[in-house]
Amino acid sequence: MAISAKPLRCVVCVKQVPDTKQITGDAMKPDGTINRAALPAIFNPEDRCALEAALGVRDACGGTVSVVTMGLPSATAILRESLFCGADDAYLVTDRRAAASDTLATSYILSQAVRKFNPDLVFCGRPAIDGDTAQTGPQIGEKLDCAVVTYLEKLELDGDVAIATRDIGTGVETCRAKLPALFTVTEKFGELRPYELRRGMKYKNAEPTILDCAAIGCEDGRCGFAGSPTSVNKIESVVLAGGEFKEVPPTDEGIGGLVSELIKDHTIG
Numbered sequence: 001m002a003i004s005a006k007p008l009r010c011v012v013c014v015k016q017v018p019d020t021k022q023i024t025g026d027a028m029k030p031d032g033t034i035n036r037a038a039l040p041a042i043f044n045p046e047d048r049c050a051l052e053a054a055l056g057v058r059d060a061c062g063g064t065v066s067v068v069t070m071g072l073p074s075a076t077a078i079l080r081e082s083l084f085c086g087a088d089d090a091y092l093v094t095d096r097r098a099a100a101s102d103t104l105a106t107s108y109i110l111s112q113a114v115r116k117f118n119p120d121l122v123f124c125g126r127p128a129i130d131g132d133t134a135q136t137g138p139q140i141g142e143k144l145d146c147a148v149v150t151y152l153e154k155l156e157l158d159g160d161v162a163i164a165t166r167d168i169g170t171g172v173e174t175c176r177a178k179l180p181a182l183f184t185v186t187e188k189f190g191e192l193r194p195y196e197l198r199r200g201m202k203y204k205n206a207e208p209t210i211l212d213c214a215a216i217g218c219e220d221g222r223c224g225f226a227g228s229p230t231s232v233n234k235i236e237s238v239v240l241a242g243g244e245f246k247e248v249p250p251t252d253e254g255i256g257g258l259v260s261e262l263i264k265d266h267t268i269g
């Protein structure tokens, strides 16, 4: 990565999420909400890649990496993990006024927190594996009025210009964005570096700086329920039950018979 003329201020938005890979029949409560007790809480996987992107910028250009999360105090666990891996400081936005925030209110509150740092680069994961809208990052960028580059898989810097390689599904696109800019990072960026033992010892009991909505200048009407136009109509827990199975002999006739059946019942064709 080319060196920037000045040290760069990076902010990473990280989210603690229920591990949706561990979903069982107990994952939903009877009222349709997530049974968080039934699922372990983890560091959102692509936010780890976002942190790695920011640490890479600091390695190359100097500067600082701050991590910010909005959530419950239990989210301190992922902030500590970020400190173990190299983040300089950690901030927890936690406030009852933020409860029931949809992506619009969440991105407003996070944008107010991020704005305080006057960052050159902001990194988010592309999606959080629980809500999975991938809206929060771009909405933060829109509120900060900076360039937004989604699906980042590689980043170079040339002075105050980012040269970003984006995953566009069928290939990659390279684009240039003048800083300040916000990036949503995909898993293709690469894994977060491992813990440093020395930092693990130093930060094992570290507490983040706590911010509430007032401290970051949020208007009440834009937070929580009041600032959330989304209404959830219905949540259903879909549990796939196993059906009958049929053995197909590994012969031309067996495979041919299976294909004919799948065409007949419109599964393929």
Ligand SMILES: Cc1cc2nc3c(=O)[nH]c(=O)nc-3n(C[C@H](O)[C@H](O)[C@H](O)COP(=O)(O)OP(=O)(O)OC[C@H]3O[C@@H](n4cnc5c(N)ncnc54)[C@H](O)[C@@H]3O)c2cc1C
Binding pocket: 013, 014, 015, 044, 046, 047, 050, 068, 069, 070, 071, 098, 099, 100, 101, 102, 103, 104, 106, 107, 110, 123, 124, 125, 126, 127, 128, 129, 130, 131, 132, 133, 134, 135, 136, 137, 228, 230, 231, 232
């Ligand atoms: C009507 C409604 C009410 C809701 N009420 C609640 C509630 O009471 N409590 C609750 O926890 N959730 C609530 N949610 C869910 C909440 O809105 C979303 O979790 C949040 O907006 C993020 O959206 P997402 O999960 O789709 O993240 P995405 O948009 O997929 O996330 C993309 C990236 O944005 C960043 N990001 C997202 N969320 C955060 C965060 N909290 N902190 C830091 N970075 C973040 C991360 O970098 C992440 O990788 C509610 C949603 C709706 C629609």
